[in-house]
Amino acid sequence: MSDQDVSRRNFMIRTIIGIGAFIGAAISVPLAGFGILPVLRKKEPDWTDAGTAGDLMTDEPQERRFFQTVKNGWQEERVERTVWLVKKADGGITAFSPNCPHLGCGYRWFSQERQFKCPCHASLFAIDGKVISGPAPRALDTLSAKIESGKVLVKFEIFQVGTTKKAAA
Amino acid sequence: MVKGLLDWIDERFKIRDLWNDFADRPIPGGSSWFYVLGASLIFIFSLQMVTGILLAMYYAPTPDHAYASVKFIEEVAPFGSFVRGLHHWGASFMMVLVGLHMVRVFVFGAYKKPREIIWVLGVGLIAIVGGFAFTGYLLPWDQKAYWATVVGTNVAGTVPVVGGVLLRIVRGGTELGAFSLSRFFAIHTYILPWSLALLAGLHVFLLERAGAGGIWNAADRVPYKAEPLFPNQLFKDTVFIGMVFIALASMAVLFPAPLEPQADPTDSTYNPRPEWYFYFVFQMLKIFEGKLELLGTVILPNLGVAALLLIPFIDRSPERDPAKRKLMMAAGALFVATVIGLTIAGARAPIVNAPAVTSPSVLAGRAIYARNGCSACHGIFGKGGKIGPELTHVAARRPDAAWHLKHFRNPQAIVPGSIMPKLDLSDRELQELTDYMLSLK
CATH class of the missing domain: 1.20.5 (Single alpha-helices involved in coiled-coils or other helix-helix interfaces)
Incomplete structure:
Protein backbone atom coordinates (compact mmCIF):
# COMPACT_ATOMS: atom_id res chain seq x y z
CA MET A 1 0.00 0.00 0.00
CA LYS A 42 -35.78 9.88 47.58
CA LYS A 43 -39.34 10.11 48.71
CA GLU A 44 -40.11 12.27 51.73
CA PRO A 45 -42.61 10.30 53.84
CA ASP A 46 -45.91 11.96 54.71
CA TRP A 47 -47.63 11.93 58.07
CA THR A 48 -49.80 8.84 58.09
CA ASP A 49 -52.70 8.12 60.41
CA ALA A 50 -51.69 5.16 62.59
CA GLY A 51 -54.89 4.90 64.59
CA THR A 52 -56.10 6.20 67.93
CA ALA A 53 -53.80 7.17 70.78
CA GLY A 54 -56.44 6.47 73.39
CA ASP A 55 -55.68 2.81 74.04
CA LEU A 56 -51.93 3.23 74.44
CA MET A 57 -50.67 2.68 77.98
CA THR A 58 -47.65 4.48 79.31
CA ASP A 59 -44.45 2.45 78.93
CA GLU A 60 -46.30 -0.53 77.43
CA PRO A 61 -45.13 -1.02 73.83
CA GLN A 62 -47.91 -1.89 71.46
CA GLU A 63 -47.70 -3.14 67.90
CA ARG A 64 -49.87 -1.08 65.59
CA ARG A 65 -50.88 -1.89 62.01
CA PHE A 66 -52.11 0.76 59.60
CA PHE A 67 -52.21 1.56 55.91
CA GLN A 68 -49.87 3.92 54.15
CA THR A 69 -50.43 5.15 50.61
CA VAL A 70 -47.26 4.47 48.65
CA LYS A 71 -46.59 5.86 45.21
CA ASN A 72 -44.38 3.77 42.98
CA GLY A 73 -43.94 5.63 39.73
CA TRP A 74 -47.36 5.37 38.10
CA GLN A 75 -48.87 3.12 40.75
CA GLU A 76 -50.45 4.22 44.02
CA GLU A 77 -50.99 1.45 46.51
CA ARG A 78 -52.25 1.14 50.02
CA VAL A 79 -49.56 -0.83 51.79
CA GLU A 80 -50.06 -2.33 55.23
CA ARG A 81 -47.40 -1.18 57.72
CA THR A 82 -46.64 -2.06 61.30
CA VAL A 83 -44.78 -0.07 63.99
CA TRP A 84 -44.10 -0.45 67.70
CA LEU A 85 -45.58 2.45 69.65
CA VAL A 86 -44.43 3.42 73.14
CA LYS A 87 -46.31 6.13 75.01
CA LYS A 88 -44.01 7.99 77.33
CA ALA A 89 -44.77 9.32 80.81
CA ASP A 90 -44.56 12.92 79.57
CA GLY A 91 -47.34 12.18 77.06
CA GLY A 92 -44.96 11.99 74.10
CA ILE A 93 -44.75 9.00 71.84
CA THR A 94 -41.99 6.92 70.30
CA ALA A 95 -42.50 4.84 67.17
CA PHE A 96 -40.01 2.12 66.31
CA SER A 97 -39.49 0.78 62.84
CA PRO A 98 -40.57 -2.90 62.94
CA ASN A 99 -37.33 -4.28 61.53
CA CYS A 100 -34.32 -5.28 63.59
CA PRO A 101 -31.37 -3.05 62.57
CA HIS A 102 -29.18 -6.16 62.32
CA LEU A 103 -30.63 -7.90 59.25
CA GLY A 104 -34.21 -6.73 59.10
CA CYS A 105 -36.16 -9.45 60.93
CA GLY A 106 -39.39 -8.53 62.72
CA TYR A 107 -38.77 -8.36 66.49
CA ARG A 108 -41.37 -8.37 69.28
CA TRP A 109 -41.94 -7.18 72.81
CA PHE A 110 -41.84 -9.58 75.74
CA SER A 111 -43.73 -7.83 78.51
CA GLN A 112 -42.46 -10.06 81.37
CA GLU A 113 -38.79 -9.57 80.54
CA ARG A 114 -39.61 -6.02 79.42
CA GLN A 115 -37.38 -6.43 76.39
CA PHE A 116 -37.69 -6.40 72.62
CA LYS A 117 -36.30 -9.69 71.25
CA CYS A 118 -35.36 -10.43 67.71
CA PRO A 119 -36.12 -14.07 66.77
CA CYS A 120 -33.42 -14.32 64.13
CA HIS A 121 -30.14 -13.72 65.94
CA ALA A 122 -31.34 -12.99 69.47
CA SER A 123 -30.61 -9.29 69.67
CA LEU A 124 -32.20 -7.79 72.76
CA PHE A 125 -33.36 -4.18 73.06
CA ALA A 126 -34.56 -2.10 76.00
CA ILE A 127 -37.85 -0.23 75.93
CA ASP A 128 -36.03 2.89 74.71
CA GLY A 129 -34.57 0.88 71.82
CA LYS A 130 -31.00 0.61 73.10
CA VAL A 131 -29.16 -2.62 72.39
CA ILE A 132 -28.83 -4.82 75.49
CA SER A 133 -27.04 -7.70 73.83
CA GLY A 134 -26.72 -9.53 70.51
CA PRO A 135 -25.38 -8.66 67.09
CA ALA A 136 -27.55 -5.59 66.38
CA PRO A 137 -25.16 -2.78 65.38
CA ARG A 138 -27.38 0.08 66.56
CA ALA A 139 -30.46 0.88 68.61
CA LEU A 140 -33.94 0.27 67.19
CA ASP A 141 -34.77 2.86 64.52
CA THR A 142 -37.22 5.52 65.59
CA LEU A 143 -39.71 7.06 63.21
CA SER A 144 -41.05 10.59 63.41
CA ALA A 145 -44.26 10.30 65.41
CA LYS A 146 -46.69 12.61 67.21
CA ILE A 147 -50.12 12.62 68.77
CA GLU A 148 -52.62 15.06 67.34
CA SER A 149 -56.24 15.35 68.44
CA GLY A 150 -56.22 11.84 69.83
CA LYS A 151 -54.57 10.25 66.81
CA VAL A 152 -51.12 8.80 66.33
CA LEU A 153 -49.39 10.16 63.24
CA VAL A 154 -46.27 8.44 61.92
CA LYS A 155 -43.87 9.19 59.10
CA PHE A 156 -43.18 5.66 58.04
CA GLU A 157 -39.95 4.96 56.19
CA ILE A 158 -37.52 2.13 55.67
CA PHE A 159 -33.94 2.16 56.94
CA GLN A 160 -30.79 0.43 55.84
CA VAL A 161 -29.89 -2.46 58.11
CA GLY A 162 -26.54 -3.82 59.23
CA THR A 163 -24.86 -0.43 59.64
CA THR A 164 -23.96 1.41 62.83
CA LYS A 165 -25.50 4.63 61.51
CA LYS A 166 -29.20 4.97 60.86
CA ALA A 167 -29.89 6.00 57.29
CA ALA A 168 -32.98 5.94 55.11
CA ALA A 169 -32.87 3.12 52.59
CA MET B 1 1.38 -7.84 29.76
CA VAL B 2 -1.95 -6.76 28.27
CA LYS B 3 -0.79 -8.01 24.88
CA GLY B 4 0.21 -11.31 26.44
CA LEU B 5 -3.24 -11.69 27.99
CA LEU B 6 -4.99 -10.79 24.74
CA ASP B 7 -2.81 -13.28 22.84
CA TRP B 8 -3.64 -15.94 25.40
CA ILE B 9 -7.35 -15.31 25.00
CA ASP B 10 -7.10 -15.21 21.21
CA GLU B 11 -5.27 -18.51 21.03
CA ARG B 12 -8.41 -19.98 22.50
CA PHE B 13 -11.17 -17.96 20.86
CA LYS B 14 -9.43 -17.24 17.53
CA ILE B 15 -11.48 -14.07 17.17
CA ARG B 16 -8.75 -12.39 15.12
CA ASP B 17 -9.02 -15.02 12.40
CA LEU B 18 -12.75 -14.56 12.33
CA TRP B 19 -12.41 -10.80 12.21
CA ASN B 20 -9.82 -10.96 9.43
CA ASP B 21 -12.11 -13.13 7.32
CA PHE B 22 -14.93 -10.71 7.90
CA ALA B 23 -12.86 -7.57 7.45
CA ASP B 24 -11.18 -8.70 4.26
CA ARG B 25 -14.34 -9.85 2.53
CA PRO B 26 -13.94 -8.33 -0.91
CA ILE B 27 -16.70 -6.25 -2.43
CA PRO B 28 -16.63 -6.65 -6.23
CA GLY B 29 -16.51 -3.23 -7.85
CA GLY B 30 -15.63 -1.58 -4.54
CA SER B 31 -17.57 -0.20 -1.61
CA SER B 32 -20.64 1.90 -2.27
CA TRP B 33 -23.15 4.17 -0.57
CA PHE B 34 -25.81 1.86 -1.99
CA TYR B 35 -24.69 -0.90 0.37
CA VAL B 36 -25.10 0.97 3.66
CA LEU B 37 -28.75 0.08 4.22
CA GLY B 38 -28.33 -3.41 5.68
CA ALA B 39 -25.82 -2.21 8.26
CA SER B 40 -28.09 0.67 9.22
CA LEU B 41 -30.89 -1.85 9.83
CA ILE B 42 -28.66 -3.81 12.19
CA PHE B 43 -27.98 -0.53 14.00
CA ILE B 44 -31.67 0.44 14.28
CA PHE B 45 -32.60 -3.05 15.42
CA SER B 46 -29.96 -2.92 18.15
CA LEU B 47 -31.21 0.48 19.22
CA GLN B 48 -34.80 -0.81 19.31
CA MET B 49 -33.63 -3.69 21.49
CA VAL B 50 -31.90 -1.42 23.99
CA THR B 51 -34.64 1.22 24.16
CA GLY B 52 -37.29 -1.53 24.25
CA ILE B 53 -35.66 -3.31 27.18
CA LEU B 54 -35.44 -0.04 29.09
CA LEU B 55 -39.06 0.86 28.34
CA ALA B 56 -40.06 -2.58 29.64
CA MET B 57 -38.58 -1.63 33.02
CA TYR B 58 -41.44 0.79 33.64
CA TYR B 59 -44.16 -0.54 31.38
CA ALA B 60 -47.02 -2.72 32.67
CA PRO B 61 -48.86 -4.82 30.05
CA THR B 62 -52.32 -4.77 31.63
CA PRO B 63 -55.31 -2.66 30.58
CA ASP B 64 -55.58 -1.02 34.00
CA HIS B 65 -51.93 0.06 34.16
CA ALA B 66 -50.54 0.21 30.63
CA TYR B 67 -51.68 3.74 29.90
CA ALA B 68 -50.60 5.12 33.29
CA SER B 69 -47.20 3.48 32.95
CA VAL B 70 -46.62 4.94 29.49
CA LYS B 71 -47.74 8.33 30.75
CA PHE B 72 -45.21 7.98 33.57
CA ILE B 73 -42.48 7.16 31.03
CA GLU B 74 -43.52 10.08 28.84
CA GLU B 75 -44.03 12.73 31.53
CA VAL B 76 -42.19 11.82 34.72
CA ALA B 77 -39.21 9.55 34.13
CA PRO B 78 -36.01 11.45 33.23
CA PHE B 79 -35.23 11.02 29.49
CA GLY B 80 -38.43 8.97 29.23
CA SER B 81 -39.85 10.99 26.38
CA PHE B 82 -36.54 10.74 24.50
CA VAL B 83 -36.22 6.99 24.97
CA ARG B 84 -39.81 6.38 23.94
CA GLY B 85 -39.35 8.81 21.04
CA LEU B 86 -36.33 6.85 19.81
CA HIS B 87 -38.31 3.61 20.00
CA HIS B 88 -41.36 5.11 18.29
CA TRP B 89 -39.52 6.79 15.43
CA GLY B 90 -37.10 3.87 15.25
CA ALA B 91 -40.04 1.80 13.99
CA SER B 92 -40.71 4.27 11.19
CA PHE B 93 -37.03 4.47 10.25
CA MET B 94 -36.88 0.69 10.19
CA MET B 95 -39.83 0.56 7.78
CA VAL B 96 -38.27 3.07 5.42
CA LEU B 97 -34.81 1.54 5.52
CA VAL B 98 -36.12 -2.01 5.13
CA GLY B 99 -38.08 -0.89 2.06
CA LEU B 100 -35.08 0.88 0.55
CA HIS B 101 -32.88 -2.11 1.32
CA MET B 102 -35.23 -4.42 -0.53
CA VAL B 103 -35.48 -2.11 -3.53
CA ARG B 104 -31.69 -1.79 -3.65
CA VAL B 105 -31.18 -5.55 -3.61
CA PHE B 106 -33.87 -5.98 -6.22
CA VAL B 107 -32.41 -3.41 -8.63
CA PHE B 108 -28.88 -4.79 -8.23
CA GLY B 109 -30.14 -8.32 -8.89
CA ALA B 110 -28.43 -9.37 -5.68
CA TYR B 111 -31.09 -12.01 -4.98
CA LYS B 112 -29.81 -14.22 -7.78
CA LYS B 113 -27.86 -17.44 -7.44
CA PRO B 114 -26.30 -18.14 -4.95
CA ARG B 115 -28.17 -15.62 -2.78
CA GLU B 116 -31.78 -16.75 -3.22
CA ILE B 117 -32.17 -17.88 0.39
CA ILE B 118 -30.80 -14.56 1.63
CA TRP B 119 -33.64 -12.86 -0.25
CA VAL B 120 -36.24 -15.28 1.13
CA LEU B 121 -34.97 -14.64 4.66
CA GLY B 122 -35.19 -10.93 3.90
CA VAL B 123 -38.87 -11.23 3.01
CA GLY B 124 -39.38 -13.06 6.31
CA LEU B 125 -37.55 -10.25 8.10
CA ILE B 126 -39.86 -7.67 6.55
CA ALA B 127 -42.84 -9.65 7.79
CA ILE B 128 -41.32 -9.69 11.28
CA VAL B 129 -40.71 -5.95 11.19
CA GLY B 130 -44.37 -5.50 10.22
CA GLY B 131 -45.35 -7.73 13.14
CA PHE B 132 -43.25 -5.63 15.48
CA ALA B 133 -44.95 -2.47 14.33
CA PHE B 134 -48.44 -3.93 14.60
CA THR B 135 -47.99 -5.47 18.06
CA GLY B 136 -46.04 -2.44 19.27
CA TYR B 137 -48.66 0.15 18.88
CA LEU B 138 -51.31 -1.55 20.96
CA LEU B 139 -49.03 -1.38 23.98
CA PRO B 140 -49.64 2.25 25.10
CA TRP B 141 -53.36 1.42 25.30
CA ASP B 142 -54.39 4.83 24.04
CA GLN B 143 -57.17 5.52 21.57
CA LYS B 144 -55.02 5.01 18.49
CA ALA B 145 -53.63 1.78 19.92
CA TYR B 146 -57.02 0.42 20.77
CA TRP B 147 -58.90 1.27 17.62
CA ALA B 148 -56.15 0.52 15.14
CA THR B 149 -55.80 -2.88 16.77
CA VAL B 150 -59.55 -3.50 16.74
CA VAL B 151 -59.55 -2.85 13.00
CA GLY B 152 -56.27 -4.64 12.34
CA THR B 153 -57.31 -7.80 14.13
CA ASN B 154 -60.73 -7.74 12.47
CA VAL B 155 -58.85 -8.22 9.23
CA ALA B 156 -57.90 -11.67 10.53
CA GLY B 157 -61.59 -12.27 11.17
CA THR B 158 -62.39 -11.93 7.46
CA VAL B 159 -60.44 -15.06 6.56
CA PRO B 160 -62.96 -17.64 5.33
CA VAL B 161 -63.92 -20.55 7.61
CA VAL B 162 -61.25 -20.09 10.27
CA GLY B 163 -61.67 -16.32 10.59
CA GLY B 164 -63.57 -16.39 13.86
CA VAL B 165 -61.13 -18.71 15.55
CA LEU B 166 -58.18 -16.84 14.08
CA LEU B 167 -59.54 -13.57 15.37
CA ARG B 168 -59.83 -14.99 18.86
CA ILE B 169 -56.35 -16.42 18.78
CA VAL B 170 -54.85 -13.15 17.57
CA ARG B 171 -56.85 -11.06 20.02
CA GLY B 172 -56.74 -13.42 22.94
CA GLY B 173 -60.53 -13.48 23.14
CA THR B 174 -63.54 -12.00 21.40
CA GLU B 175 -62.68 -8.44 22.32
CA LEU B 176 -59.55 -6.53 23.20
CA GLY B 177 -58.70 -6.90 26.85
CA ALA B 178 -56.16 -8.18 29.34
CA PHE B 179 -55.22 -11.19 27.21
CA SER B 180 -54.76 -9.08 24.11
CA LEU B 181 -52.33 -6.78 25.82
CA SER B 182 -50.27 -9.47 27.54
CA ARG B 183 -50.22 -11.56 24.38
CA PHE B 184 -49.22 -8.64 22.17
CA PHE B 185 -46.54 -7.76 24.71
CA ALA B 186 -45.20 -11.32 24.77
CA ILE B 187 -45.12 -11.45 20.98
CA HIS B 188 -43.53 -8.02 20.74
CA THR B 189 -40.85 -8.60 23.37
CA TYR B 190 -40.09 -12.33 23.27
CA ILE B 191 -41.22 -14.02 20.08
CA LEU B 192 -40.42 -11.35 17.50
CA PRO B 193 -37.02 -10.18 18.81
CA TRP B 194 -35.73 -13.74 18.94
CA SER B 195 -37.18 -14.54 15.53
CA LEU B 196 -35.69 -11.42 14.05
CA ALA B 197 -32.29 -11.93 15.64
CA LEU B 198 -32.23 -15.53 14.42
CA LEU B 199 -33.34 -14.76 10.88
CA ALA B 200 -31.15 -11.67 10.59
CA GLY B 201 -28.20 -13.68 11.90
CA LEU B 202 -28.78 -16.30 9.23
CA HIS B 203 -29.32 -13.58 6.62
CA VAL B 204 -25.92 -12.03 7.41
CA PHE B 205 -24.21 -15.39 7.85
CA LEU B 206 -25.34 -16.59 4.43
CA LEU B 207 -24.18 -13.33 2.88
CA GLU B 208 -20.85 -13.91 4.57
CA ARG B 209 -20.67 -17.41 3.04
CA ALA B 210 -21.85 -16.39 -0.44
CA GLY B 211 -19.82 -13.20 -0.45
CA ALA B 212 -21.02 -9.74 -1.40
CA GLY B 213 -22.61 -9.44 -4.83
CA GLY B 214 -21.23 -6.01 -5.53
CA ILE B 215 -21.96 -4.14 -8.73
CA TRP B 216 -23.36 -6.23 -11.61
CA ASN B 217 -20.60 -5.49 -14.07
CA ALA B 218 -17.69 -5.77 -11.61
CA ALA B 219 -16.16 -8.72 -13.47
CA ASP B 220 -16.06 -6.86 -16.78
CA ARG B 221 -14.45 -3.74 -15.43
CA VAL B 222 -10.81 -3.14 -16.36
CA PRO B 223 -8.84 -3.01 -14.21
CA TYR B 224 -10.74 -5.30 -11.87
CA LYS B 225 -11.45 -3.52 -8.65
CA ALA B 226 -12.56 -4.83 -5.27
CA GLU B 227 -12.43 -3.23 -1.84
CA PRO B 228 -12.49 -4.93 1.55
CA LEU B 229 -15.47 -4.69 3.84
CA PHE B 230 -13.25 -3.10 6.49
CA PRO B 231 -12.52 -0.30 6.55
CA ASN B 232 -13.85 0.82 3.15
CA GLN B 233 -17.46 -0.33 3.32
CA LEU B 234 -17.77 -0.11 7.09
CA PHE B 235 -16.60 3.51 6.84
CA LYS B 236 -19.53 4.37 4.56
CA ASP B 237 -21.85 2.27 6.72
CA THR B 238 -20.79 4.11 9.85
CA VAL B 239 -21.10 7.57 8.32
CA PHE B 240 -24.61 6.69 7.17
CA ILE B 241 -25.48 5.18 10.56
CA GLY B 242 -24.25 8.40 12.19
CA MET B 243 -26.59 10.43 9.98
CA VAL B 244 -29.48 8.05 10.66
CA PHE B 245 -28.82 8.36 14.38
CA ILE B 246 -28.76 12.16 14.30
CA ALA B 247 -31.98 12.24 12.28
CA LEU B 248 -33.64 9.75 14.63
CA ALA B 249 -32.51 11.52 17.79
CA SER B 250 -33.70 14.86 16.38
CA MET B 251 -37.10 13.38 15.61
CA ALA B 252 -37.29 11.97 19.14
CA VAL B 253 -36.50 15.39 20.63
CA LEU B 254 -38.51 17.59 18.25
CA PHE B 255 -41.54 15.36 17.78
CA PRO B 256 -42.16 13.32 20.94
CA ALA B 257 -44.05 10.09 20.38
CA PRO B 258 -47.76 10.89 20.61
CA LEU B 259 -49.89 9.59 23.44
CA GLU B 260 -53.61 10.00 22.86
CA PRO B 261 -56.28 9.76 25.54
CA GLN B 262 -56.67 6.39 27.19
CA ALA B 263 -58.44 3.68 25.17
CA ASP B 264 -62.20 4.08 25.33
CA PRO B 265 -64.10 1.20 23.73
CA THR B 266 -67.38 3.15 23.91
CA ASP B 267 -66.12 6.21 22.07
CA SER B 268 -67.81 6.35 18.69
CA THR B 269 -66.48 9.78 17.76
CA TYR B 270 -62.90 8.62 17.37
CA ASN B 271 -61.43 8.32 13.87
CA PRO B 272 -59.06 5.38 13.93
CA ARG B 273 -56.00 5.74 11.74
CA PRO B 274 -53.08 3.33 11.56
CA GLU B 275 -49.47 4.46 11.61
CA TRP B 276 -48.39 5.79 8.23
CA TYR B 277 -46.59 2.58 7.28
CA PHE B 278 -49.88 0.70 7.30
CA TYR B 279 -51.73 3.31 5.25
CA PHE B 280 -51.44 1.16 2.14
CA VAL B 281 -53.28 -1.68 3.87
CA PHE B 282 -55.79 0.79 5.29
CA GLN B 283 -56.44 2.18 1.82
CA MET B 284 -56.75 -1.29 0.30
CA LEU B 285 -59.47 -2.12 2.82
CA LYS B 286 -61.43 0.86 1.57
CA ILE B 287 -61.03 -0.03 -2.09
CA PHE B 288 -62.21 -3.60 -1.72
CA GLU B 289 -65.50 -3.72 0.08
CA GLY B 290 -68.43 -6.06 0.34
CA LYS B 291 -67.79 -9.31 -1.45
CA LEU B 292 -64.43 -8.08 -2.66
CA GLU B 293 -63.25 -7.41 0.89
CA LEU B 294 -61.43 -10.72 1.04
CA LEU B 295 -59.36 -9.61 -1.92
CA GLY B 296 -57.95 -6.69 0.05
CA THR B 297 -57.59 -8.37 3.42
CA VAL B 298 -56.34 -11.82 2.56
CA ILE B 299 -55.80 -12.60 -1.10
CA LEU B 300 -53.76 -9.66 -2.37
CA PRO B 301 -51.48 -9.37 0.69
CA ASN B 302 -50.74 -13.09 0.51
CA LEU B 303 -50.18 -12.94 -3.24
CA GLY B 304 -47.86 -10.02 -2.66
CA VAL B 305 -45.78 -11.93 -0.13
CA ALA B 306 -45.78 -15.04 -2.33
CA ALA B 307 -44.61 -12.98 -5.31
CA LEU B 308 -41.76 -11.51 -3.28
CA LEU B 309 -40.74 -14.94 -2.04
CA LEU B 310 -40.76 -16.38 -5.56
CA ILE B 311 -38.78 -13.62 -7.29
CA PRO B 312 -35.39 -15.36 -7.12
CA PHE B 313 -36.89 -18.63 -8.32
CA ILE B 314 -38.82 -17.14 -11.23
CA ASP B 315 -36.16 -14.71 -12.39
CA ARG B 316 -33.29 -17.18 -12.69
CA SER B 317 -31.24 -15.72 -15.52
CA PRO B 318 -27.77 -14.76 -14.35
CA GLU B 319 -28.17 -11.28 -15.84
CA ARG B 320 -27.97 -8.68 -13.04
CA ASP B 321 -27.72 -5.44 -15.03
CA PRO B 322 -30.99 -3.56 -14.41
CA ALA B 323 -30.80 -2.03 -17.90
CA LYS B 324 -31.15 -5.53 -19.32
CA ARG B 325 -33.91 -6.62 -16.94
CA LYS B 326 -36.55 -4.22 -18.17
CA LEU B 327 -39.51 -6.46 -17.39
CA MET B 328 -38.40 -7.01 -13.80
CA MET B 329 -37.65 -3.32 -13.33
CA ALA B 330 -41.10 -2.43 -14.66
CA ALA B 331 -42.78 -4.98 -12.37
CA GLY B 332 -40.77 -3.72 -9.41
CA ALA B 333 -41.56 -0.10 -10.21
CA LEU B 334 -45.25 -0.93 -10.49
CA PHE B 335 -45.16 -2.67 -7.10
CA VAL B 336 -43.36 0.22 -5.42
CA ALA B 337 -45.61 2.80 -7.10
CA THR B 338 -48.70 0.90 -5.94
CA VAL B 339 -47.52 0.82 -2.34
CA ILE B 340 -46.53 4.50 -2.41
CA GLY B 341 -49.75 5.47 -4.18
CA LEU B 342 -51.91 3.60 -1.68
CA THR B 343 -49.91 5.12 1.16
CA ILE B 344 -50.45 8.66 -0.13
CA ALA B 345 -54.14 7.99 -0.79
CA GLY B 346 -54.45 6.57 2.71
CA ALA B 347 -52.74 9.60 4.21
CA ARG B 348 -55.06 11.96 2.36
CA ALA B 349 -58.21 10.00 3.14
CA PRO B 350 -60.71 12.41 4.65
CA ILE B 351 -61.34 12.02 8.34
CA VAL B 352 -64.84 10.70 8.64
CA ASN B 353 -66.21 12.55 11.55
CA ALA B 354 -69.15 10.50 12.39
CA PRO B 355 -71.79 12.79 13.84
CA ALA B 356 -74.50 10.35 12.79
CA VAL B 357 -73.03 7.71 15.03
CA THR B 358 -73.14 9.93 18.06
CA SER B 359 -76.53 11.47 17.38
CA PRO B 360 -78.93 10.66 20.22
CA SER B 361 -81.27 8.72 17.98
CA VAL B 362 -78.47 6.40 16.85
CA LEU B 363 -77.45 5.79 20.43
CA ALA B 364 -81.08 5.16 21.37
CA GLY B 365 -81.36 2.79 18.40
CA ARG B 366 -78.31 0.91 19.56
CA ALA B 367 -79.86 0.54 22.99
CA ILE B 368 -83.11 -0.76 21.44
CA TYR B 369 -81.09 -3.24 19.41
CA ALA B 370 -79.43 -4.50 22.57
CA ARG B 371 -82.62 -4.52 24.65
CA ASN B 372 -84.64 -6.54 22.17
CA GLY B 373 -82.08 -9.28 21.75
CA CYS B 374 -81.53 -8.59 18.04
CA SER B 375 -78.00 -9.94 18.43
CA ALA B 376 -79.41 -13.40 19.06
CA CYS B 377 -79.81 -13.70 15.27
CA HIS B 378 -77.81 -10.80 13.78
CA GLY B 379 -74.10 -10.14 13.96
CA ILE B 380 -72.39 -6.74 14.02
CA PHE B 381 -68.61 -6.62 13.83
CA GLY B 382 -68.41 -10.30 14.61
CA LYS B 383 -70.63 -10.11 17.70
CA GLY B 384 -73.97 -11.85 17.71
CA GLY B 385 -75.73 -14.70 15.97
CA LYS B 386 -75.56 -15.93 12.41
CA ILE B 387 -79.21 -16.86 11.81
CA GLY B 388 -80.16 -13.47 10.38
CA PRO B 389 -78.19 -11.37 7.91
CA GLU B 390 -74.96 -9.79 9.09
CA LEU B 391 -75.57 -6.09 9.81
CA THR B 392 -72.01 -4.73 10.01
CA HIS B 393 -72.36 -2.86 6.71
CA VAL B 394 -76.14 -2.99 6.37
CA ALA B 395 -76.42 0.69 5.42
CA ALA B 396 -74.22 0.03 2.40
CA ARG B 397 -76.72 -2.56 1.15
CA ARG B 398 -79.90 -0.84 2.35
CA PRO B 399 -79.38 2.91 2.47
CA ASP B 400 -83.11 3.61 2.33
CA ALA B 401 -84.72 4.57 5.66
CA ALA B 402 -88.26 3.84 4.42
CA TRP B 403 -87.28 0.30 3.56
CA HIS B 404 -86.06 -0.32 7.10
CA LEU B 405 -89.19 1.19 8.67
CA LYS B 406 -91.53 -0.92 6.55
CA HIS B 407 -89.37 -3.97 7.10
CA PHE B 408 -89.39 -3.57 10.88
CA ARG B 409 -93.18 -3.21 10.90
CA ASN B 410 -93.75 -6.25 8.74
CA PRO B 411 -90.64 -8.17 7.69
CA GLN B 412 -92.52 -10.77 5.65
CA ALA B 413 -94.19 -8.12 3.52
CA ILE B 414 -90.80 -6.89 2.35
CA VAL B 415 -88.80 -10.11 2.44
CA PRO B 416 -91.15 -13.04 1.76
CA GLY B 417 -90.35 -16.09 3.84
CA SER B 418 -88.30 -14.12 6.36
CA ILE B 419 -88.38 -15.56 9.87
CA MET B 420 -87.71 -12.20 11.46
CA PRO B 421 -90.42 -11.36 14.01
CA LYS B 422 -92.47 -8.18 13.77
CA LEU B 423 -91.14 -5.57 16.14
CA ASP B 424 -93.56 -4.36 18.74
CA LEU B 425 -92.08 -0.89 18.98
CA SER B 426 -93.41 2.65 18.86
CA ASP B 427 -92.92 4.72 15.70
CA ARG B 428 -90.28 6.73 17.44
CA GLU B 429 -88.36 3.63 18.52
CA LEU B 430 -88.57 2.21 15.00
CA GLN B 431 -87.18 5.47 13.67
CA GLU B 432 -84.29 5.27 16.17
CA LEU B 433 -83.55 1.67 15.27
CA THR B 434 -83.54 2.67 11.61
CA ASP B 435 -81.11 5.49 12.32
CA TYR B 436 -78.85 2.98 14.01
CA MET B 437 -79.03 0.64 10.99
CA LEU B 438 -78.16 3.53 8.67
CA SER B 439 -75.10 4.34 10.79
CA LEU B 440 -73.70 0.86 10.05
CA LYS B 441 -71.78 1.52 6.86
Missing part, protein backbone atom coordinates in the same frame (compact mmCIF):
# COMPACT_ATOMS: atom_id res chain seq x y z
CA SER A 2 1.18 3.51 -0.80
CA ASP A 3 1.47 6.17 1.90
CA GLN A 4 -1.69 7.73 0.56
CA ASP A 5 -3.55 4.45 0.83
CA VAL A 6 -2.34 4.01 4.39
CA SER A 7 -3.42 7.46 5.48
CA ARG A 8 -6.80 7.00 3.77
CA ARG A 9 -7.23 3.69 5.56
CA ASN A 10 -6.32 5.27 8.87
CA PHE A 11 -8.75 8.11 8.27
CA MET A 12 -11.56 5.65 7.66
CA ILE A 13 -10.75 3.60 10.75
CA ARG A 14 -10.59 6.73 12.90
CA THR A 15 -13.92 7.91 11.54
CA ILE A 16 -15.54 4.56 12.29
CA ILE A 17 -14.25 4.65 15.86
CA GLY A 18 -15.17 8.33 16.27
CA ILE A 19 -18.75 7.98 15.07
CA GLY A 20 -19.16 4.78 17.08
CA ALA A 21 -17.93 6.54 20.22
CA PHE A 22 -20.18 9.54 19.54
CA ILE A 23 -23.29 7.39 19.17
CA GLY A 24 -22.32 5.30 22.18
CA ALA A 25 -21.90 8.37 24.37
CA ALA A 26 -24.98 10.16 23.05
CA ILE A 27 -27.15 7.14 23.71
CA SER A 28 -25.72 5.75 26.94
CA VAL A 29 -26.26 8.88 29.05
CA PRO A 30 -30.02 9.17 28.45
CA LEU A 31 -30.50 5.40 28.56
CA ALA A 32 -28.63 5.03 31.85
CA GLY A 33 -30.45 8.05 33.27
CA PHE A 34 -33.78 6.64 32.21
CA GLY A 35 -32.98 3.21 33.63
CA ILE A 36 -31.58 4.37 36.95
CA LEU A 37 -32.77 7.83 38.01
CA PRO A 38 -36.48 7.09 38.61
CA VAL A 39 -35.63 4.49 41.26
CA LEU A 40 -33.03 6.66 43.00
CA ARG A 41 -35.52 9.38 43.84
